[in-house]
Amino acid sequence: MITPPPAMQQALQELLGPSGYLTDPSSLQEYGRDWTRFTPPAPSAVALPGSIEDVQAIVRLARQHRVPLVPSGGRTGLSGGAVAGQGEVVLSLARMNRILGLDTVGRSLSCEAGAITGNVQAAARAEGLIYPVDFASSGSSQIGGNIATNAGGIQVIRYGMTRNWVTGLKVVTGTGELLELNKGLIKNNTGLDFRHLMIGSEGVLGIIVEATLALATPPRDPRVMVLGAPSMTAIMAILEQCQGALSLLAFEFLSDLALEKVINAHGLQPPLQARAPFYALVEFEDPAQGDDAPILTLVENCMASGWVADAVLSHSEAQRRSLWRLREDISETIAKWTPYKNDIATTVANVPILLERVEALIADRYNDLEVVWYGHIGDGNLHLNILKPESSSVDAFQQRCATVSRELFGILSDLGGSVSAEHGVGLLKKEFLTFSRSKTEIGLMREIKKLLDPDGILNPGKLIEL
Numbered sequence: 001m002i003t004p005p006p007a008m009q010q011a012l013q014e015l016l017g018p019s020g021y022l023t024d025p026s027s028l029q030e031y032g033r034d035w036t037r038f039t040p041p042a043p044s045a046v047a048l049p050g051s052i053e054d055v056q057a058i059v060r061l062a063r064q065h066r067v068p069l070v071p072s073g074g075r076t077g078l079s080g081g082a083v084a085g086q087g088e089v090v091l092s093l094a095r096m097n098r099i100l101g102l103d104t105v106g107r108s109l110s111c112e113a114g115a116i117t118g119n120v121q122a123a124a125r126a127e128g129l130i131y132p133v134d135f136a137s138s139g140s141s142q143i144g145g146n147i148a149t150n151a152g153g154i155q156v157i158r159y160g161m162t163r164n165w166v167t168g169l170k171v172v173t174g175t176g177e178l179l180e181l182n183k184g185l186i187k188n189n190t191g192l193d194f195r196h197l198m199i200g201s202e203g204v205l206g207i208i209v210e211a212t213l214a215l216a217t218p219p220r221d222p223r224v225m226v227l228g229a230p231s232m233t234a235i236m237a238i239l240e241q242c243q244g245a246l247s248l249l250a251f252e253f254l255s256d257l258a259l260e261k262v263i264n265a266h267g268l269q270p271p272l273q274a275r276a277p278f279y280a281l282v283e284f285e286d287p288a289q290g291d292d293a294p295i296l297t298l299v300e301n302c303m304a305s306g307w308v309a310d311a312v313l314s315h316s317e318a319q320r321r322s323l324w325r326l327r328e329d330i331s332e333t334i335a336k337w338t339p340y341k342n343d344i345a346t347t348v349a350n351v352p353i354l355l356e357r358v359e360a361l362i363a364d365r366y367n368d369l370e371v372v373w374y375g376h377i378g379d380g381n382l383h384l385n386i387l388k389p390e391s392s393s394v395d396a397f398q399q400r401c402a403t404v405s406r407e408l409f410g411i412l413s414d415l416g417g418s419v420s421a422e423h424g425v426g427l428l429k430k431e432f433l434t435f436s437r438s439k440t441e442i443g444l445m446r447e448i449k450k451l452l453d454p455d456g457i458l459n460p461g462k463l464i465e466l
């Protein structure tokens, strides 16, 4: 277990003041963990810089005293990337949370890394624009963490990942140097674009301290449909119909067990008269502005083909939001079962074969467990959450699931898929990285890390081992 030497502790206290350097047990607990519950939080201290200069000073002290740092945002991650379990110093960007500027002509917003995603979205909306990357945790996640993990969410099918919206980054590297990357330019072809190296690097190459984000025009009159389907094959057939007929904003799916957990936990009404094995939640722009005929024709065609049993279409903003709740509340609802999460992806074309092979694996290996299926099927991303039974210890349960994961990842590897579509690698997926990345690529990741963090003080043990 690491402990910063007294000289470093004193220097941090002098630099950051009593509210900027915390060592009380509750702060260590709070800042030492993310949304995963498999590694006990055990940082030695929490440093909360108020400026880029503070961040640089902390990195220099960490280098000098060889004390590792764990960069920390909203700590909503799901792969243990922000967990400090070895006495590291957590470097939290929570105090660097300002929105620095918004240019409506250039449709661009600058903010500090600790800006809450929901606040950035609200600032854009106030100017008639949107920051279009959205997910259930946007009320507490921070932009810096979203960028460090290249967060995805519920509208990737329309707007892509966080990576698509970052036009500028300020990053403090493991040497304490400040890199100002791309500076908000839309066009800049002057050699290697290190911005994209930093996006998704999970704090192992540098600490994101500021970002410039592109903004978009809001969708016109978004509507939501929930359709009950007999199988995942039917879900994919519905996707094809919707791709051809609608201006899609989201195409999600959930299993009936996922729905059951949410409606039981929150006393909500099921969306349809009859239950179905699976549901598609489809959000789209409604150019027809209230003429539902084309939408109803699409649903009737799906029903005639046997792909849809029943459907509901939102007719108000309130109804649109309540339908979204059925999908967005899944993650938080099932958290109490300490779920083992697989966040996998393949190309949309390979989804049917992936589903066929994964459903067979689940039936064989998890026939005694509750398995909650849901996710962003429209971009080939599935969330498979295995719920821990009361009778199992966390360790035994995690080991059993990790064994099955190897078989699952073998299927993914055959299909060129990803063992972590949007949640990142962190601690939990590191051992499986070779199912999606070659040894050559992983070796290059290590060499790049040595260049940017020569002392290995940035988030050691996450994503890659030096």
Ligand code: S2G
Pocket (backbone or CB within 6 Å): 078, 136, 153, 328, 330, 331, 332, 341, 375, 376, 383, 422
């Ligand atoms: C989702 C959120 C995290 C989880 O709901 O799309 O990415 O629990 C997830 O899997």
Ligand code: ZN
Pocket (backbone or CB within 6 Å): 153, 375, 376, 383, 422
């Ligand atoms: Zn997701």
